[in-house]
Amino acid sequence: MEKLNILIVDDHKLFREGLKILLKNLEDVNEVWEAPDGEVFLNMIKTCHPDLILMDIEMPRINGIEATIKALEMFPDLKILALSMYGDEEYFQKMVDAGVCGFLLKNSEFSEVRKAITTVVQGNNYFTEEILYRLVNRFKTKPSQTEPPVTLSDRELEVLLLICKGLSNQEIADQLFISKRTVDHHRASLLTKTNTRNAASLVIYAIKHKMIEV
Amino acid sequence: MKAALIISIVFQLIAAFIAIGLTRHTKFNISWIFISIAFLLIAVRGILALIPFYYKELQSEIYLIYRLLEILIAILLLAGVVFIKQLFKSLKRIDDIRRESENRVLQAIMHTEEKERRQLAKDLHDGIGPLLSNIKMSITALDMSQINGFNKTVIDNISSLINESITSLKYTSNNLSPHILESFGLASAVNSFIENISRLGRIDITFSSNIENVRFESQIETNLYRIICELFQNTVKHAAAANVSLLIHNHENRLVIQYFDDGVGFEPEDNEKLGGMGLSNMHSRIKALNGIIEFKRIMPKGMMTSITIKTKTKTTVHGKA
Numbered sequence: 048m049e050k051l052n053i054l055i056v057d058d059h060k061l062f063r064e065g066l067k068i069l070l071k072n073l074e075d076v077n078e079v080w081e082a083p084d085g086e087v088f089l090n091m092i093k094t095c096h097p098d099l100i101l102m103d104i105e106m107p108r109i110n111g112i113e114a115t116i117k118a119l120e121m122f123p124d125l126k127i128l129a130l131s132m133y134g135d136e137e138y139f140q141k142m143v144d145a146g147v148c149g150f151l152l153k154n155s156e157f158s159e160v161r162k163a164i165t166t167v168v169q170g171n172n173y174f175t176e177e178i179l180y181r182l183v184n185r186f187k188t189k190p191s192q193t194e195p196p197v198t199l200s201d202r203e204l205e206v207l208l209l210i211c212k213g214l215s216n217q218e219i220a221d222q223l224f225i226s227k228r229t230v231d232h233h234r235a236s237l238l239t240k241t242n243t244r245n246a247a248s249l250v251i252y253a254i255k256h257k258m259i260e261v
Numbered sequence: 262m263k264a265a266l267i268i269s270i271v272f273q274l275i276a277a278f279i280a281i282g283l284t285r286h287t288k289f290n291i292s293w294i295f296i297s298i299a300f301l302l303i304a305v306r307g308i309l310a311l312i313p314f315y316y317k318e319l320q321s322e323i324y325l326i327y328r329l330l331e332i333l334i335a336i337l338l339l340a341g342v343v344f345i346k347q348l349f350k351s352l353k354r355i356d357d358i359r360r361e362s363e364n365r366v367l368q369a370i371m372h373t374e375e376k377e378r379r380q381l382a383k384d385l386h387d388g389i390g391p392l393l394s395n396i397k398m399s400i401t402a403l404d405m406s407q408i409n410g411f412n413k414t415v416i417d418n419i420s421s422l423i424n425e426s427i428t429s430l431k432y433t434s435n436n437l438s439p440h441i442l443e444s445f446g447l448a449s450a451v452n453s454f455i456e457n458i459s460r461l462g463r464i465d466i467t468f469s470s471n472i473e474n475v476r477f478e479s480q481i482e483t484n485l486y487r488i489i490c491e492l493f494q495n496t497v498k499h500a501a502a503a504n505v506s507l508l509i510h511n512h513e514n515r516l517v518i519q520y521f522d523d524g525v526g527f528e529p530e531d532n533e534k535l536g537g538m539g540l541s542n543m544h545s546r547i548k549a550l551n552g553i554i555e556f557k558r559i560m561p562k563g564m565m566t567s568i569t570i571k572t573k574t575k576t577t578v579h580g581k582a
Contacts, residue, residue, distance in 0.1 A: 059387070065395035069402045105387065132390050135453060137445045153394035154427050157402035181456070 050077035051168060054097035056088040056114065057081075057130070058106045062153070066101070069157060085109025089117055092125070099168055101130045102147065104138055115145040128167050134178050143247040149173035171213045172246050182254050197240045199258075206233040207258065211250050263314055270307035277301040290351075292344030299337035306330045368480065368549045375438065375483050382437035385430055393430060397423045439486070447482045448473045448509065451489055455507075458493055464502060470509035477516070477572050484546040485518065485568070488554075491539045492520050492566055500524025502563065516572045523563040529556040 053070055057063045060083070067079045080095060082088035084106045092100075100118070104111035115127050128149040129142040139150055148167045151160065152175050159175065166173040199207065202223075209219045216234060220227040234246075243249045252258075280297035287293040309327050313320045400420050408416060434440075442450035448470050455466050476482070489507070496502050502524030510517045529540075540556070547554040552570030559565050 057391075059391040062391035062395050065399060069398060072402070132386060132394070133440070135441050135445075135449070137441065137449050153391055154397055155394075157398045160398060 049098075050075055051098045051164070052078045052080070052096070053164070054080045054082060054088070054091065054095070054100045055130075056083075056085065056100060056106070056111065057103040058083050059103075066160075069160075073161065085111065085114030085117075088114055089121075092118055092122060098126065099164060100125060100127045101151075102127050102142075104129065104131045104133060104142065112141050112145050115142065115147055119146045126167050128163055128173065134175075134181065136178075136182060139178055139182070140251065143251060144244075146245060147247065149247075150178055151175050152177060166213055169215060171215050172210075172250065173213060174247070174250065179250075179254065182251070199237070199240065203233055203237055203240075204258070206230060207237055207249065207253055210234065210237075210246050211253055263311070266307065266311055270304055270311065273300065273304035273307050277304050287348070290344075290348050292341045292348055295337045295341035295344065299334050299341060302330055302334045302337065306334065364549060364551075367545060371484070371546070371549055372480060375480075379438040379443065382434040382440065385437070386434040386440065390427075390430055390434070393423060393427050397427065442482055442486050443479070446472070446476045447486060448475075450482075450486050451507070451509070454486075454490055454493070458497065461497070464496065465504045467504075467506045469507075470511075472509055472511045472516075475511060481516075481550055481570065481572060484550055485516075485570075488543050488546055488568065489518070489520070491543055495539070496522045496524055500526070500564070511572065514572050516568075516570050518566075518568040520566040520568075521559070521563060526558050526562055526564045527556075528558065 053076060055063050055066055055070075057066075063081045063083075067081060070076050070079045080091065080097065082091050086108045088100075088102075089109065102111045102115060106114075109117075111129065111131070115129075118125055118127065127147045128151060129139075129147045130151050130153060131138060131142075132153050134152050142150060149163055149172055151163045151173070155163075155175060163173040163175070205223060206219055209222060214222070216230045217227050220230045223230070237249060238244070241249060241252045243252050277297065277300035280293070280300045284290075284293055284297055306327060309323055309330065312323050397420070400416065400423065403416065405413065405416070439450050439453065441453050451468065451470075455468055458464065459466055493505070496505055500522050502522040504521075504523050506519075506521045508517075508519045510519075543554055547568060547570070550570045552568060554566065554568045557565045557567070
């Protein structure tokens with residue numbers, strides 16, 4: 048695998064620099080760039096092409112949510128991983144809706160940061176367990192105010208479960224002994240049926256409707 | 262007879278001068294001027310009544326003037342009484358102004374306090390929080406296979422200290438001012454608070470509201486949030502309740518909050534016992550919002566608190582994040 052170029056978008060200078068030291072020490076990391084806010088970040092991605100972006104949420108001028116939306120409009124293939132102090136459902140939901148591939152809390156251990164980076168770079172989603180746990184709890188106590196879940200076939204449910212576990216389409220295909228094309232088809236049908244935009248929203252949908260357990 | 266008349270004249274004159282002396286204090290209120298003149302004329306009338314004792318020949322003229330004076334006094338007193346309504350009105354106005362300015366001072370104090378709390382919470386959370394997080398990441402990035410013995414013990418200790426610091430920083434900052442209230446509003450903040458309380462697992466909480474996407478003025482959101490937290494804390498600390506139900510309903514600019522618990526309850530009038538329950542604090546918060554708060558005992562057991570305030574909806578858009 049080629050070495051990664053990572054861009055950290057965060058308004059806290061010391062945090063950025065500290066994280067940069069840690070990331071640069073990793074074998075599979077090439078360059079680590081920094082942007083102090085969403086505005087600088089949006090200008091930077093026009094010239095540099097990071098393999099992964101670590102995005103803070105609360106920032107001056109353009110915040111992480113807006114920056115993610117605008118960046119993905121310009122470059123839909125960008126891989127953005129939210130890295131936030133806040134683990135509340137509201138922030139999580141907004142970042143997922145904006146199109147991030149994962150959500151990580153700043154107070155994570157470094158091994159988790161590495162794991163999240165690897166997972167997202169490989170094209171999968173990564174959500175920190177703390178948030179998933181909180182989401183499940185939230186929807187457990189909340190009286191069901193959402194519309195009943197759509198009916199899914201057994202195969203679709205299996206695929207959904209594996210998507211939630213963060214597996215790629217190829218890995219799902221291998222595990223279920225079906226072709227990758229079939230998995231692609233199931234994934235597309237899941238997104239249409241549940242009216243969700245991406246795998247991350249699909250995971251939230253599954254949690255909200257108690258279709259999976261974390 | 263003459264002596265009695267003279268004594269009454271002396272008293273009438275004293276009353277008249279006192280009344281005239283008070284005119285200035287009533288800010289020359291018209292009704293008081295009429296009443297003072299009437300008092301003076303009553304004294305004059307007394308003096309007139311004294312004249313026939315010395316000049317019998319003037320009796321018939323004096324009698325006429327006496328009657329005329331009586332009519333005049335009656336008219337003045339009537340006018341005085343009619344105008345005294347205004348005096349009461351202005352007293353009420355002064356009272357209203359005093360109450361309003363008290364309320365404004367109260368609001369200003371609360372506003373300043375909240376602003377300071379918010380700033381402090383933000384400084385802690387956004388300033389020191391990322392530093393602690395970075396220390397944690399750095400410590401956990403160390404290659405522990407290279408470290409053993411005493412050094413390993415020290416590093417493990419540092420790790421647990423950092424974890425503890427992160428937890429208490431979050432707790433403190435959230436207690437000072439929950440960022441989620443400012444960014445996402447009352448319903449989200451209450452939800453998050455309930456989530457934390459539910460973790461204790463002692464109370465079953467039902468929360469329903471129709472303000473999920475509604476934002477109110479920051480003063481309303483903050484005060485209501487604080488009251489709701491106080492209600493929950495009272496239930497947890499004092500009520501030994503198993504169930505709590507909270508309802509927040511906003512309809513046509515009226516926000517109604519109803520909070521029930523099935524605990525031991527308390528007598529809302531029993532002020533001595535309720536010192537520690539922050540009821541007076543809740544009252545002043547609601548006073549600052551011009552609202553009403555009521556505590557009622559419900560049978561067979563439990564308490565109901567209901568709050569009603571008038572609101573102006575700010576926006577229906579969520580969050581600034």
